[in-house]
Amino acid sequence: MLSKSQARAFFFGGTGIFSVAFIALTIDSMRKLPNQTNSDNITEEVKRGKHIWEDNNCMGCHTLFGEGAYYAPELTKVVERRGKDWIRLFLKDPAAMFPGQRKMVQYHFKPEQIEDTIAFLDWCGKVDSNGFPAKPPLAQRLAATTPIAPAVLLPKPVPAIFTTAACIGCHSIAGEGGAAGALIGAPPLDGVSTRKTREEATAWIRDPQKIKPDTKMPDLVPAVVSEEQLTEIVNYLYSPATPQPVTPPKP
Ligand code: HEC
Ligand code: HEC
Incomplete structure (x- = not known):
């Protein structure tokens, strides 16, 4: 049981210590803020x-x-x-x-x-948001654990990543899609296997700017397309089981 004077000392001491800590932390935050806001x-x-x-x-x-x-x-x-x-x-x-x-x-x-x-x-x-939003997106983490089927077993419909990564927005396949890409000269992808080797196409999709610095094709790997999805795309484009031209699934 505290005496009255002990209680008073406890109250003022505690209040003092925590006030000092609070002010110090506030100053610390204010000092760090300018480097985080990107206001320059x-x-x-x-x-x-x-x-x-x-x-x-x-x-x-x-x-x-x-x-x-x-x-x-x-x-x-x-x-x-x-x-x-x-x-x-x-x-x-x-x-x-x-x-x-x-x-x-x-x-x-x-x-x-x-x-x-x-x-x-x-x-x-470029504002330092303390790691917000969290990375990597859940969808890619799931994709990374999905086993890749051998090329010949791939189903005929276009892989989902063609739509989610907007490949189909820029490139047409069997005459479907490609409206956005028509403005910047994105070729149809049906016949790509006749123009590029598998390795060339993989390297191109992985980093188009490395091969052609001024190209308008965006760099999508790995931000939007994971390495596994890249393999899936190339398997699809080069699969003998994929008749060309092919029709994407109707939404
Ligand atoms: C009526 C709802 C709506 C409004 C308002 C809207 N957007 Fe969107 N936006 C969407 C949807 C839905 C998507 C996802 C793409 C899709 O499915 O068509 C999107 C996608 C985007 C994307 C691509 C994001 C990504 O990661 O793929 C950008 C960039 C964007 N919007 C910018 C803007 C800007 C800038 C404005 C204001 C000038 C705006 N949006 C207003 C609905 C909206
Ligand atoms: C914003 C539009 C855009 C998007 C999205 C896009 N591309 Fe492209 N792509 C292009 C353009 C433009 C070219 C032609 C580039 C050049 O020659 O500079 C190209 C070229 C290619 C080529 C080489 C074609 C050939 O015949 O030589 C392949 C393969 C390719 N893209 C695959 C893809 C895949 C797969 C995706 C989706 C993961 C994709 N692209 C998404 C615009 C796009």
Whole structure:
């Protein structure tokens, strides 16, 4: 049982110690903050991009830094995940990129507005968000554990990754898809095995810029397409069991 004076000492001592700790931690946070906010890189482009973001209520569907609605993908690291070329094409005509799937709004942005939006999203991606959002995406972790069937056993329909990675948005197969890619000269993929060896096609998809630095094909491996999915794609394109041309499944 504490005496009155002991209780008083306990109260003032405890309050004192925790006040000091609280102030020290606050100062520490404030000191670290400027290095985390990326505020030095707020250019005019980034500011205009933020206005586009707000005026069009992108947050009505998307989240940024986890804030917003959960209808559409989290966009904090979208530039890292998809690359600028991909987003440029996507914002120009979202439906062409994901034919027949749920659609992102077609805003009819001018090219400068697209650049501003990308600058803003790029700036957001470089804010130190303490590891948010978590990596890697669950879908890829699942894919990594899925055994790959030998080429000849692959089912004839186009692998799902053709749609999720938007290959089919840029490249047509059997005359389907390819609307977004038509703007930048993406060839149909039906006959690729007659133009490239298996190894060449694998190396190309793994890192197109390494082979042709100015190409408009985005670098999708491993951000969007895992190594296992890459094997799946190449198996599919080069499988003797895959009659060419082939028809993608109807959505
Ligand atoms: C009505 C809902 C809606 C609004 C508003 C909206 N989006 Fe989207 N957005 C989507 C959906 C849905 C997707 C997923 C693609 C799909 O399935 O078509 C998407 C995808 C995206 C992607 C690609 C993300 C990825 O990882 O593949 C970007 C970038 C994007 N939106 C940017 C924007 C910007 C910038 C705005 C505001 C100017 C905006 N969106 C407003 C629904 C919306
Ligand atoms: C944003 C559009 C875009 C997306 C998405 C895209 N590509 Fe491409 N791809 C291109 C373009 C453009 C070329 C032609 C590149 C060049 O010659 O500079 C190309 C070339 C290729 C080639 C070489 C074709 C040939 O005949 O030489 C292959 C193979 C290929 N892409 C596979 C894929 C696969 C698989 C995916 C999905 C994982 C994919 N691409 C996603 C735009 C795209």
